[in-house]
Amino acid sequence: MEKSFEEKKPKPGLFPQIKEALKDQPAFFRDTKVDVQLRTFYFFQENTGANIKEAWALGGSLSYKSGYFLDHFQTGAVLYTSQPLYAPDDRDGTRLQPCPL
Numbered sequence: 001m002e003k004s005f006e007e008k009k010p011k012p013g014l015f016p017q018i019k020e021a022l023k024d025q026p027a028f029f030r031d032t033k034v035d036v037q038l039r040t041f042y043f044f045q046e047n048t049g050a051n052i053k054e055a056w057a058l059g060g061s062l063s064y065k066s067g068y069f070l071d072h073f074q075t076g077a078v079l080y081t082s083q084p085l086y087a088p089d090d091r092d093g094t095r096l097q098p099c100p101l
Contacts, residue, residue, distance in 0.1 A: 035063045036061070057087075
């Protein structure tokens with residue numbers, strides 16, 4: 001019960017030296033947040049008639065959110081991607097296609 005009232009110590013984060021360097025900057029820069037999330041997806045389906053669909057993909061998101069400018073304005077953006085790791089041509093049907101360069 002006593003632990004529920006203890007203050008939690010803040011985690012230093014991945015780059016504490018950057019956070020320390022930005023501590024005296026305006027809130028727009030100081031409160032900026034960058035987040036990376038990785039995901040993987042595997043799909044396998046065996047239908048009657050020897051039709052097999054199979055694919056494995058890696059994807060995720062990269063997001064940016066600024067701090068407030070003049071206590072009212074904030075900006076942000078998110079980039080999503082999904083790229084095939086394993087997608088054989090003979091087991092097509094998952095609609096997972098390589099990204100054209």
